[in-house]
Structure formats: structure tokens, C-alpha cells
Amino acid sequence: MKQAVLSIDGLRQAVQSLPDDALTAAREAALASIGTQGLPTVRHEDWKYTDLSSAIDISNRWLADGANTESAATPADTVKSIMASIDANWLVIANGIVDLTHFVESSGIKIERFSDSAAPLVMERPLADLNVALLRDGLRIQIHAETEKPLGVLIVDETSAAATVSQANVEIEVAAGCNAEIVEYQSSSGGGDHYGNSVVVLKIGQAANASYVRIQDRRIGHVHTGRISVTLGADSQLHMAGYDLGGGLVRNDVDIDLSEPGAAATVNGLYLAGDGQHIDNHTRVDHRVGPASSSQEYRGILNGRCRCVWNGKAIVHKGADGTDARQTNHNLLLSDKAEIDTKPQLEIYADDVKCSHGTTVGQLDEAALFYLRTRGLDRRQATQILTHAFAADLVSRTPVTATRDAITALVESRLAELITDNVS
């Protein structure tokens, strides 16, 4: 199948129609970068299994239609129910528009708009460039003291037009020695086709401790690409976990840069996929110095006609002695139409390192199923219990405690949808 090509002319028009502000130069630079590089195709090794054609198609239709932003800025009901489920101090980006009305001023947090101050860096990563080129506004957040509630970043889109595209971009800096809890919540609704693209840059200061939870519960069928780039200061810690429940075509890129000694990063993830979903998690950890450690644990439950991709890369650069890098990926396939491409990848250029990886792909344990059935549970119930158990460990270990109940409920209800009577 021929891959769609993004309309650069349409993109240029859309970029030029955005207001002239502190972001203008960055938008122009990002546009130029896309103009020369284009968007990745399946010929790129990192995009082998994930075809962006649907994202490009939605973008082209949206650009051709005038690249309008939805006028109803903040979908009140969705926002209200999400805020009720997780007790956090929420920043909202609704249909690409920053909404600070829900945020309670806090002495520990300083917020600036990109449009008022300096704009984000152009990363020379195609989707991040697309994000900056089309960015209406974004936020630079500095956390310099521990706050009572986690910081919430709610990225929510509600569409009514046939094709819409939105961008969200935040940069979060956790000051040296500071503990910070952050929740990124991705949600979308509405009947039209939608492509949401987000960029998060997280800078963790020396001896700081950042806990970061990402929840992606977009409408099944909506397209989402998201990048999180993290740099860790000396002796700092990152505890990150992502939960992918919704979306149609979903691609998450998490890049962790370990350039200072004594840093430790944990990156976990859970993905639940059913009919028509394609969820791709790519992680890349650069160990540039030692000692430092990284640990990745991803789990997936797949049922129906769907495909998931996991690619966990750890690069131990020359001289990064004392590196400890671990990665695991476990998958439960409940349907013969479900497909997983799992690939741990270690590139080691240092001598004194401890690295391990392991992946598994399996079905439910028939002996356990039979045992539960002899206790009166039907096959569907037994399957739900066993799949829930497979996911429960990652749910209970969510690094932001305030999210635990919400994630438990989301995982339970998604599994109830996924595990239908026709479970094989």
C-alpha cells in the first residue's frame, strides 16, 4: 500500500495563519525541518510496523478544510469527570488550546505560556516538528517545591468536524532536590476523525525525584502520537508508567537521557488492545555515563483483530561503566487475530555493565481457566479474572498513588469490553 504524503503547502498555509508571537520563529524552523525530512514512513527502521498514513490523511483533510480549531474549547463534562476521578491540580489543553482556568495557583509551581516567552526547541524529530509548526500555544512549567497534589496535564480533544488535528506541548522542569508527581491524561471524544499529537519534555534536576503517570484513554479509532523526552540530573530518579487503553493508531515514543551519574529511571507500561487498535510503544534509553540504572517493564493484553508493537532500546555508550539496564515485555494474546511485534534491543559499547532483557508472548493458562470454571465461573468471567491479574501488578505499582483508583477502574472497564463471550 502506498503511504500518504503530508501536504507541505497546506501545512505552510496553516502555519502562516497562526498569530505572530514568541512561537513564530520556532514554527518556521519546524516547518522548514519537515519540508526537508518529511514524516517517517514504514521504510524507517523505527517505523517498520507503524504506518502513519491515517494520521497524514486526517491532517491533509483538516488542512484542506482550513485547519480550523474547534470553537468549543473545553469539553466540560469530560473534563469534570476526569478531574473527579483523579485528585490533581489540572492544567488543561483542550483541542490544542491552553486553558488555565482549572489550575489553582501554587507557590511551588511557575507557569509560562510559550506564546509569551521563549518557544520550545525544535527537536528535529519529524512528529515533534509537526507539533511545533502547528502549535497554537504550550506551557513551560517549573516545579520548584513539593506540592500537596500531583500536577495534572489534561490533554483533551472533542471533535465534531469530519477531520481535526490538535497539538499539545509542555515542558516541565523539576528543580534540584525536589519531589514531583505528574499525571498526563489523554482523552478524546466525538464522531469525527481526529489526530492528536503531543510532546512532553521533562527535565529532572540534580537529586530530584519525578513520578510520572501517563494515561491514554482516547476514543477507539482516534489517532494519537506522543513523545516524552526526559533528561535526568545527577542522582535523580524517574518513576514513569504509561497506561494505554484507547485510541486507534497509537504511537508513544519515550526517550530517556542518562547523562549524569547516579541517575535511575524506571519506565513501565500497560497496553490493552482490541479490534481495530494499533498500539506502538517505542522506548529509548541512552546511558551516557555510569553508574546509572534503567528498568523497563511493559505488559500487553490483546484480543480481537489488533496489533501492538513494543521496541525497548537501551544504548550503553562508550565509557558508561556501571550501567544496569533491564527490560521486559510480557504479552497475553487472547485471539489468533491479535499480533504483537516485540523487540528488546541492547547496544553496548562499555565494558562494565549489567544488562538483561526478556520477552514473552503467551495465551491464558488452560489449567487455571479450568480450575476457575470448576468453581462456577464461566469462561468469560474466568478469562477476565486471569487477564486482570496479569495487569494488576502494574496497576498497583502506579508511581502516582492518586491515580491508582482511576487506573484500576479504567483497566477493569476496558477489560470487560475486551473480554467478550467469544473468547477462544
Added chain:
Amino acid sequence: MLEVINLKSRVGDTEILRGLSLSVNAGEVHAIMGPNGSGKSTLAQVIAGNDDYVVTGGEVIYKGNNLLDLKPEERAREGIFLGFQYPVEIPGVNNAYLLKAAVNAKRKHQGLGEVDAFEFLKLAREKMAVLGMDPKFLNRGVNEGFSGGEKKRNEILQMAMLEPSLAILDETDSGLDIDALKAVAEGVNKLRHPDRAIVLVTHYQRMLDYVEPDFVHVLSEGKIVRSGDKTLALELEEKGYEWVREAANG
């Protein structure tokens, strides 16, 4: 309660049950004994509905209906309980959660409402006290990291909570020390009831010192070759299974 008529069953290509017949009435305790490989566990698995065991002939009638038409969960809800020889470890599934789900599945089938959480815990704790089980087992993963004795006690706990009409206990006595054996036996004795039948599948006579059977059957090569009262178990203990095999062939 249960009529097994000329039952034949195989696993893979191996024929294991070769025309087994057995009749169990409410209120009775039956012991099924026999050497390894005689088909004791196969009989238990076939009655519970394990489809790894293919029924090639005969009938099983339970409460007047053809049992073999029912799914394992339907059999359970109709009152059949199998105590496993090797209870399955299910990490991540809370023991209390499973117990409650099992009790509610049966209650729903009977047209009753779900059990109240408070009542459930009270009942579970009572039954655990009889079995000498620490209440903390309720909050652990099902059989996860349990010792052999703990697993068997947990089976008896499930049985006590589910109050089956027909309980089949497959080698529940194996691997138990004397204290665990006594606790399990007490749990079984407490369930003896005029409306309930219990089938003990066992290799050794030991358990029968504590749970006195009404009938003892000896299984050999997929058939019951001898039936009698509890004295048959003692005789068997003394003379060994070779004696039965010879008697069957001779």
C-alpha cells in the same frame, strides 16, 4: 445422586477408564482406592468436566440429568465440587475475591442475590478457624506460594463455602502432615450431611482413619474390581494392591 454407568474415557490415545460403574447416594461417603495409574484422578476430572479427558462410552447421571452435557461451570453451580490433587496457583487473583465470585456464581444460578461482604467475611473466617487457616490467606493470591498442606486446606475451605451436593476430593490427603490431615478430615466431617455425598479418592488408607467411609471401592485398570465397607480399606492396606489385581484376574 450420581450414577456412573460403564464409563470409558481416554487421554490422548491412552484409554484409562474401561467401563467403570459406580452408584453414590445422598448422605453417603465413598472411598475410591487404587494403585497409581488405575484411573482414580481421571474419574474425578471427567466428573468435573475437564475436556482433556475424552469420554468414549457410558453415561454419568447426576440428579437425574446427563452430566456429560454440562460445562464445568454448570456442573459446579449444580453442586459438584472437585478438590484438586494439585490445586492451581493463580498469582494476582485474590483468594477472597475468588471465593466470593464462586459463592455468588452459585447463588445467582439459584436465583439468590449476591452475598453481603460482611456476612461473607464472617463466614469465611469461621470456616478458616475450623481448618486452622490463618485469615491472612484470604488476602493472598490463590494458592500462590502456599505449602502443600495450605493448598489442600484451601480446597476444603472452598468446598465449605460452596456447600456442594457432591464433593469429590482427589488425593486431598497426599502430602499432608498429621496435623494438616486431621484439620482437613475435620473439615470434611463437618460437611457430612444427609443431603450431601462425598467421594474420597485416595491412594492410602490413612485418611479413612479420620473420615469413615460407608463404602470402599478398589479401582484397577480403569474398572472397579472390588467394593466393600471400611474393612476393605484395612485389608488393602495389609495385603497391598497386588492382592486386588490377582483377585480381579483370578
